[in-house]
Amino acid sequence: MKTLAILGSTGSIGLNTLDLVRRFPGRYRVAGLAAGENLEQLLAQVQEFRPRLVSVKSAALAERLEAGLRSQGMETEICWGAEGLVRVATMAGVEMVISAVVGAVGLQPTYEALLAGRQVALANKESMVMAGRLLNETARRHGGCILPLDSEHSAIWQSLPGERREFLARLTLTASGGPFFRCSREELAAVPPAAAVKHPRWSMGPKISIDSATMMNKALEIIEARWLFQVPPVKITALIHPQSIVHSLVEFCDGAVLAHLARPDMRLPIAYALAYPERLPLPFPVLDLAREGKLEFFAVDPERFPALELAYRAMEIGDSGTVALNAANEVAVARFVAGEIGFLDITALVAEVLEQVPRRDFTSIAAVMDFDRQVRAMMAAGPAADRG
């Protein structure tokens, strides 16, 4: 019986994790849940999975949750806010923490879980992009580990178990290409926000849909891969694959390539992390390549999709570069959604910010968060803001 704490239990990763816990009774126990504002769903989860500790976003929500739980006769302990997240992330008796809250708020609890020596199954991209070096060091020093939940990174992980790193030549992450991968630069310049939030393959929130359309999502994943697999940036690349069946390609020094294929279903990578080093017998439909017919691959055009190039530039700068890339992109996407800048201005703005970033590596999460705030402040004040 593996004991879990789930950060982000009412989000997509959280729901899929709980779906697996439900399907394999006796294998997993849920000790802690942390959610944001979706009280109704959280209440149902507490009733079903009986965790010891639950956290919500605010004190007010915690009060309402308490009322709900007590009316059902449940004694579950309740906490809230950033501190609540950390409490759930570091609960005693937990073996694996599912870190799946969205955004920079996920960094601190991820770090604390590793500091406590936990296995962390990580869906929170920002953690590795902002502080991959620090998180790796923390895991190494305190006996924890970081297991990927992203389908691309899980795919790479699954392609490496028996292989020695010295024979690795290249990691390739596939990208669906987003809705615009056949558009010209002129067409891209005119893309309205409403078109960019519609993803052809996955139903996702607006931020990640726009990141997918600019391919900044893949840029962030390249940075994540660099730390998860401790591979130099020059050995990581991306390839457009509209069918989203092949999730990654791992090339070895002899020219052999191991590709990981699966139907797009987040439960597969989650199940792999939950069961590792075993595999769960999942009852979902299997991949039928004869029915799929064909798999297509296209190179990424750096003229139209400069985001990947920005990832390499950011990694070349150092920790400050990747923190700045992430922060600048968040600000730029918000401005695009607000109609203040055009689609191509998102990556242009990130490029401008990277021009001004000092080269620094960070030795604490506080320094990372501090620099993140500096970048956002600089963007609010600086000339880049005039574009709006």
Place this chain on the structure above:
Amino acid sequence: MKTLAILGSTGSIGLNTLDLVRRFPGRYRVAGLAAGENLEQLLAQVQEFRPRLVSVKSAALAERLEAGLRSQGMETEICWGAEGLVRVATMAGVEMVISAVVGAVGLQPTYEALLAGRQVALANKESMVMAGRLLNETARRHGGCILPLDSEHSAIWQSLPGERREFLARLTLTASGGPFFRCSREELAAVPPAAAVKHPRWSMGPKISIDSATMMNKALEIIEARWLFQVPPVKITALIHPQSIVHSLVEFCDGAVLAHLARPDMRLPIAYALAYPERLPLPFPVLDLAREGKLEFFAVDPERFPALELAYRAMEIGDSGTVALNAANEVAVARFVAGEIGFLDITALVAEVLEQVPRRDFTSIAAVMDFDRQVRAMMAAGPAADRG
């Protein structure tokens, strides 16, 4: 320095193996070579690689080889025939035997090499099809092992290193489909021998080209995979993939699939076996999926290509079934090449033979070879022969 003996040194596998030995000086030493009738090439190989022992097909060829070697001042020991093959296969001081002679003649030396506790890198399909059970037992008892050289089987092997067999759900071998995979049954019935020996992707001998056209080649490979990976027949399947880039697909119980991709080049699987568990840094062009553009997959139609079905029927019968399948196919292909029977009659004839085969497993190579002869005799005498 790994010491090799190569059976079939002037064939395609032998030449590619020696190309790799040449490219990695100091890593491999060639102690023995066995070839058939290509004296000129063999002489050049002996001059270059300086083996201690060389074998040729006949006493007459051995005499001519001796004259050639002595005129060059070389003292290499020479042997010949079936006994010569076995001598090279069991030479003292050899770590790995490359078993790459063509046909049933490869079985005895492969068996003897395993009996002597050698690693056997196996390209001789007939060995596993005729006596997979026995060869596995021999390897296990005497501390040897069997490493696949076929691109499909090497691909599966490379997809399994860190995986536990209990989580394996299915092995899929890909097939190019041969020249006729889009033909109707009517068109297949009228295929002349000259068309069947032209393969769209590989340049091969007439027997294997026809086996590829009937898909009997894939049927033999399914039987081979069953023994190499000790997986029940029901978990092995085939898929048509005309581009021959994906060599195999390994599916796990959670729905994940690991595919092995590589440019079609026999040196890759050979290098993997030579270097295992390491990988050689091969200087050949790498796979460029963006340039390939697309990979296509088609189910095998059992009406037009009944060979796969015959493989399962043969395995269901037992050792006698797979020996009979192989022998009947050889006889049928020869009759097709001679213009005595039509293209669809090849598999029909094999099916007829399987109808009459007793269920038997064999405990010696002699029994296997004896039954092989019985099947051929039965075909020469029986009603099936009247088709000619």
